[in-house]
Amino acid sequence: MHGPRMRRAGWACAFAPLLGIACSGGSAPVPNTIAGPADNVAELSVDYGLPGIGYLNGLFATVTVCVPGTSDCQSIDHIVVDTGSSGLRILGSVLTLSLPAWTDDSGVALAECGQLFSGFIWGQLQRADLKIAGEQASGLAIQVIDESTYLVPSDCTGFDASTAESLGANGIFGVSSSLQDCGTSCEARLGPRSVNPGVYYACSSATAGGCQTAAVPVAKQLQNPVQFFSQDNNGTIIELPSVPAEGAPSVSGSLVFGIGTRDNNGLDQAKVIRLDSGGDFVTIYTANGTYSPAFMDSGSNGIYFLDSSTTRIPVCSDPLSYFYCPGSTQNLSAKILDRDGLVTVNVSFSIANARALFAARSNVVNVVFDNLGGPSAPAQAGSVDMGTYFDWGLPFYFGRNVFTAIEGQATPVGAGPFVAF
């Protein structure tokens, strides 16, 4: 997309067989620049994840949490960097610090049933200082993922992702375009009764029924930590290298804080896609012109879009039926439109046969793939399933610098929320 480089890549690809290099599809990722060490740069890795558990396309960083105002700190690795949620969540089983409770105005401990679209993460809120790279957020509410301090309420439902095994990570660093994970809906009341839809709870005892749904003011909710940094607080950039077509066992990249706040985080030629109030934009699948609401999500491990009858790409047989398994790698394209339809960006992507990608090799386990995807919806007999999300997961991020600007925070191109790449 950046002219000169694109032409160079195109030239190289034309001679790929001679040069002995690999070019994926007609749209070899343009080599992007990945920021080197700096105060606003944290290291990213996409790797196997927790030993014995494993993770496909898991984007990880290490964070340091401290007892507020002290040097009593702990570094925790394998925290998923997630542009699809907001808030820092850490597994209670790995946390060795004793952190103070985060309470409502009357001193009652707050807990959360964090909604991740198909599952939930349960645990109490506690107060901590967060340090990452040279940035710090002090006195931050974090969620400690833990089902033993307070029992999971019966109306906190869905798949339980509150353990290391089910989470596959030591926590989640939610850096979406939202300031909070919930927002004004969670402070809503109707008369004396909270209409908070089962997200925040006030916990008066550890016994069954000890936690009751609670309205929680926005300021008391789980917050996107980046907004509290003293500088570089308007968003993030995820910078990852491209990945060979067959995948890789690991890659590393950079998580850069701030947009246009320093010489290492300018937007340059990146296209700005402004988001609607839900954090969404629009994607048109080029092959047949199907419109979908869409979002960027580094916490989704594939590109999940449409359904197999619309794309005519077969899904894998069970138990991999969440992925596409085309006979040969499909080179596809889509148009990304901002919320007003004023900006259009053409994007190329590839979908390989997931079963073939996962095929075991003698001495290496590839877990990093830029061509992994699956359907967003079940196939419909004889009809097109409209209206399901186009989920641009981690594969989209490889070979790109993807900006996420936080709602209401000023940047050189105006306030967020937007994504840019």
Next chain:
Amino acid sequence: MHTIPVGLTFLRKLLPRCAFFALLLVSQPAWAALGEDESSVAADKAHFLASARILRSERYTLHELEASTGTKVREYLGSDGKVFAVAWQGPFRPDLRQLLGSYYETYLKAAGPRAARGPINIRLPGLVIHMSGHQRAFYGRVYLADHVPQGLSTDEIR
């Protein structure tokens, strides 16, 4: 983030071997879980504290609740008076135990450990489950495939 569990132990285990018609607006909403009839539930209106309406069409009756928090829940009842489909869209996912009723446990089992961290698409004999979206924007629908009225496109369930 779409957390769906589990990792790569799966790899080792697996791979070595391997038109809308006119809707009539009526009053008096009720609320029911998938597979049950509308008289089966009363408590849940309070649960959602929602504005509600009932829409009738040729093929089904639609109970639509819009919670004050913005999530819309729709329940589709067939001519036998039983709920054959539920759908939701909005900033919050509804209480699935309540909404899916006796199918909740089936969903939990089917949604269990897998390598995909993305949307849920489960197709079981007679039961189709689809959930997608992200924090603050959830979308889902679940239907009993064998009870969808003849001639109704499942695309209409949304």
